[in-house]
Amino acid sequence: MHPQEEMKILEKSIEDITAVAKKFNLDFYNMYFEICPAEIIYSFGSYGMPTRFSHWTFGKAYHKMKTQYDYNLSRIYEMVINTDPCYAFLLEGNSLVQNKMVIAHVLAHSDFFKNNYYFSRTSRKMVESMSLAADRIRGYEFKYGRDKVESFLDAVIALQENIDPERHINPGGVQDKKDRTKEQTHLGRNCSGGKCRQGKEETPYDDLWDLERSECDSTCAEAEDEGKKIPGQPEKDLLLFMMNYARDLDDWQRDILSILREEMLYFWPQMQTKIMNEGWATYWHMRIMREMDLTEDEALEFAKTHAGVVQTSKYQLNPYYLGLKIFENIEKRWDHPTTEERKIYERPGGQGKQKIFEVRETENDVSFIRNYLTRELIEENDLYLFKKIGYDWKVTDKDWEKVRDGLVANLYNCGLPYIVVEDGDFVKQGELYLRHVHEGEDLDIYYLERTLPHVHKIWGRKVHLETVVDGKKILFTYNGDKVYKKTI
């Protein structure tokens, strides 16, 4: 088919699908579709964003994805970005039916980005912000040398997950705005770089700093309250803390810390709603495709592609599948409640659609699983917990509550350990004391010993990490040369 003709047909499909999606009350951003060759989709996939800065770790991810594609082991049909307007990239070579399904899928993602609470504070102009950040980093490479910038990026990337998205989503809370001036003087003293800038507003973007200031204030204000101890309360946001308190960083280094932190804050909601977001999109591409006029061949092709998407695995959960099942189950239970549910919860029935829209707005994966992964679902879908025992991967739990709680535990903090700054001036030598808030799971020691040097690289002084290994409290210390450990 002539490309222009193909384009026309695609445009027609988009129009039809959009109309159906609106009929279903999906509320999405204006859409910007773009057809891309595989290399481009895969490079976007490995960077998370087309305009992101350059780093070898992305090259590594790209190489891996590209190789799998070349050997026909995996295929990404689309990539969608949380922006307004919402960008969606379609793989060149998708068939028309595949594209229809992908378009329906992507509209639901866009609806999710726009309406889920955890995305409410993500910047919708991230394409531009990341592009500007990438330019700055390129500038630093010219000015300070590629290797120097790269090795600093290596260190920050190692710690990029150690941020505090909770405070970002729900900032301020306890903040008293009246004391702004007093605090600003205070900020000028303590927060030398990054976001805590002060002075009169000069650009239309200055109010952006205010968003950040409230976050930073709590750290600084706490410091004042508690006298000398920094931070006053254990601080989960390692990047923010080091940006503000590491003594020997240059401005460009603080800027890189701030860039990586911003980008991770942007990506975090996607990480914490993976099951919901994919479940939601899968739920809707099914509903929308049912409304489309498909020929028999097309229907068969759609069924095949859809089956590939929801395929399950014995070693890991498929978020598309699980999310879909949970949304369908909620809809069923609110449409046709049992007599018991009608009585106890005063659920009248017929509220299925209303309920799933409410869930997509208010929950994240942790609460979604905790509230809606029922015994029925766990048993029907044969979910279980498993663990390595000796050389075997063995099923350990089938009990539904244990499975549900096990999944919640795995999803908590996006499956990452919860680490806080306990003291930024340990033994009054400016050493950094981190503590792993141990909740029953031990850290990977091999990785820990190789991550500490990265912390040291940013902090510039001795760093410590307290954790629990096999029931014993252990303190790991890196002094710039070697990692030591001792029981405490």
Place this chain on the structure above:
Amino acid sequence: MSGEYTVSREDWSLHRKGEIDRERHREKVREAIKKNLADVVSEESIILSDGRKIVKVPIRSLEEYHFRFDTGKRKHIGQGQGDTKEGDVLGREQKKSTAPGKGAGEEPGMDYYEAEITIDELAQLIFEDLGLPNLQPKKKPELASEAFEFKDIRKKGISTNIDRKRTILEAIKRNARQGQPRFGKITREDLRYKTWDITYKYESNAVILAMMDTSGSMGPYEKYIARSFFFWMTRFLRTKYQNVQIVFLAHHVEAKETTEEEFFTKGASGGTRCSSVYQLALETIAKRYNPEDYNIYAFHFSDGDNLTSDNEKCLKLINELLQVCNLVGYGEIEGPYYFTSTLRVVYRKIVNPKFTSVGIKSKSDVYPALKTFFNPHPENAAK
């Protein structure tokens, strides 16, 4: 079209970021391998690669370290076909061979990073700093290696190759022709470019005498070490020099010349008389390789467990070899049954800068041995 959506197709051919960072990653892989050559050189999968072109090298330095949970201790969640029971075994982790490798793929926690590299690429890294020591000009040149030389001048070329001196000269000449002998504005026709030719640099002939002990005391480990050394040695010589000849001599109580294949595959047994192979080496040199025409290198690998009565003779023959060779190298593999009174102790008496001996205790000593023997500037070696 309504304003609510746009669809387009653009030219992405200039979007190269993924490829650029991929190349940077590849560069880091090479750097990492280079730092680890000592381990990589004696990697079994390479020595026994049987002509495979690509080998996998585990690289732990390029893993992306961060704080994470111990996947081995953690409980994971999975989904069965409907009848899974507690205690069911989902899979078994493949026992680690000598090199940690990727398992079945799906299993959690199996994330050693392995880089793929071609043997040629690896060889290039290993051989970068190696060369034949004490190479001297000989009468009959045969040994050729490629070289690039800027020797031609042209009027067209790439701007980085502008020959400034000649360009200025041309400008002066042109001005002179026009009656104003001075250096003035350079015009396009003044420009002169250097251009290169591939030339063959003729080096002197060289012959390598590879001598290996194949006696009964050389167990599989000792043979493996000797084999790793000679594997890289032959590759190195064939990569870097075009006409170097290699003669393979194997010995136990008696020595004989073998083909390359036999040399690497054939086992033997019996006692050890090292003098036999030195004798054969001297005879080979006398018959086929006149020291006037050839640079001669002799390398001998043994476990040092020589017939004691033969030691004095060995010493004498080594000294004879030293008179005709550019370098004599002796490598002694210190296996599990290693004695302290060995040939190497005897060879301590040799005081000659052309003699080098190394002891090899573990696989990772093979690379240093290569570096010691093929140090193109032995006078700079830290001894």
